[in-house]
Amino acid sequence: MSGVTEAGFPQEWQQKAAEIIESGRLIVLVGGVDSGKTTFASYLVNRIMEAGLSCAVVDADVGQASIGPPAVISLGFPESPVERLSDIPMDSFYFAGAISPQNHLLPCVVGTKKMVELARKKKNPDRIVVDTTGLVRGRVGRTLKAYKLDLLEPDVVVFFQRRKELEDLARIWERRAKAFRLRVAAEVQRKTFEERARNREEKWRLYFAESTRHELPLKELAFSRGILGAGQPLEREEREKLSSSLGKKVLWAESSSEQGILVVEERLSEDELLWVKACLGLEQADLHQLSPLYFRGLLVALISEGGEARALGIVQELDFEGEKISILSPLPAGEKIAEIQFGSYRFPLINGQPAFQRAAFRPPEHGQPSED
Ligand SMILES: Nc1ncnc2c1ncn2[C@@H]1O[C@H](COP(=O)(O)OP(=O)(O)OP(=O)(O)O)[C@@H](O)[C@H]1O
Ligand SMILES: [Mg+2]
Incomplete structure (x- = not known):
């Protein structure tokens, strides 16, 4: 397929990843639902480690969580290449209280900042990658993303866009830091509501598997x-x-x-x-x-x-x-x-x-x- 690397990733990812990694330590991924953020995060983690750099990942997606269970903002330190972001073991977490940032904006924003700070305190890694929820639309989505970015002060923001839907944020962040725009890959598949619910159930089941009273x-x-x-x-x-x-x-x-x-x-x-x-x-x-x-x-x-x-x-x-x-x-x-x-x-x-x-x-x- 044209525009796709041997490993099946878009050529654009390969080209921009190197530049993204060189552009700074704190990298935040922003995009709508099913825009490829989490897949790109795992790709980036592998590229960071290939470059001989240490890395932390903050998973701020309380709905489609990868590292921790749903309803938390989790921190992990990958030690070896990952196939999926969920391969990274959870080191610590902050409780967001719900499986959607709607009505829980403060814990989501505070928790993401706290996990980034904790990553720095614990291991001061060369790069920190922050994966976020797909809630970007409307007043709530924009408020969440705008204030999260304000607080985190990232060095790099990667925007995943279908139709320039995040240009308002990108305009601000290309002035304050380094902004990268990635096209949502044609290969990206939409998850149905049912799939999202099933992913969460699986995560809950795994998390609570060894529970006691x-x-x-x-x-x-x-x-x-x-x-x-x-x-x-x-x-x-x-x-x-x-x-x-x-x-x-x-x-x-x-x-x-x-x-x-x-x-x-x-x-x-x-x-x-x-x-x-x-x-x-x-x-x-x-x-x-x-x-x-x-x-x-x-x-x-x-x-x-x-x-x-x-x-x-x-x-x-x-x-x-x-x-x-x-x-x-x-x-x-x-x-x-x-x-x-x-x-x-x-x-x-x-x-x-x-x-x-x-x-x-x-x-x-x-x-x-x-x-x-
Ligand atoms: N470059 C790619 N090539 C093939 N499949 C991909 C690619 N990027 C993403 N996908 C697939 O598309 C789906 C959505 O991707 P992903 O979960 O990374 O998006 P997301 O933006 O993190 O979604 P969410 O809004 O749920 O957080 C997944 O099934 C993923 O495996
Ligand atoms: Mg995701």
């Missing part, structure tokens, strides 16, 4: 990024008083100046809520009630005392009475966990086991490309 005492944990943990919890005695006055079991109650959270097995009426609001001094704030089942199947990250993400987990049960949380996770036994970061992604549980199936995903309108 971890029971962590609530007293030793801080909760972050979730509905719990923002307020001051009521002591057990006060909670019991509240339960007996209401005649309904209050499993958890916490309040801040902005809001209150109740976890109750039986829903409270409007009148009961008003009464609890008065009891908690929350007249000016919202009071939300949740079922204890709300937490089941939630994706969480287990964080060490120093703030490092050690493993992902799936909540099996938040046992308020027993004051413990049960989490299915590949976390090695004996590792001390100080904080639980709540994600917004939830697995359906069947007999307490997560079902890695498409029931968890809502397909887009038929025929719409999926921008996860």
Whole structure:
């Protein structure tokens, strides 16, 4: 085929890769869905290593993850040539909380920067390649990419374009750094929504394959990024008083100046809520009630005392009475966990086991490309 190298890659890749590698240390790949970013990333990694340079890869694609599981921004240090980006073992990760950057722009941007910084701190490699999600369209996509690039200050940005759709960003980045434009190769195949969902399922299955049940005492944990943990919890005695006055079991109650959270097995009426609001001094704030089942199947990250993400987990049960949380996770036994970061992604549980199936995903309108 003309325009294709012996190895099956576009000739353009071969020509530009050398120039890209020479142009600087931090290289960010930007393009729409199925534009060849991840394939090019693995090609580039091999070319970097062939040139005798050390390399790190930050995989910021929380939807179609390669190095880590979905919902994280992962860092890996390839040691030998790779066939696929997913051959690179994960060294560290930052939890993004969801399988799409939509509504999670901050963790995606912060996490990518943190993983780049960590790569520098740990091994200071000659080159760092950042692969990103295909979410580039619309206000959300452009905001994500523009601010991510602003924060990363890359030396090189590679834009994958079909019809000059990223020229606005390319114009800026050819002035600030080195910008390369690559045509989306004719060989690039579109992944269907189903394929994307299947890729994710496979990644989840692999990641959680060696998981065990971890029971962590609530007293030793801080909760972050979730509905719990923002307020001051009521002591057990006060909670019991509240339960007996209401005649309904209050499993958890916490309040801040902005809001209150109740976890109750039986829903409270409007009148009961008003009464609890008065009891908690929350007249000016919202009071939300949740079922204890709300937490089941939630994706969480287990964080060490120093703030490092050690493993992902799936909540099996938040046992308020027993004051413990049960989490299915590949976390090695004996590792001390100080904080639980709540994600917004939830697995359906069947007999307490997560079902890695498409029931968890809502397909887009038929025929719409999926921008996860
Ligand atoms: N140069 C190429 N020659 C042949 N096939 C290719 C080439 N580049 C990409 N592909 C194929 O096209 C598909 C999409 O490529 P790839 O996953 O690299 O794109 P992407 O931009 O990373 O997609 P996503 O939006 O999912 O992150 C894959 O199946 C890949 O194997
Ligand atoms: Mg990709």
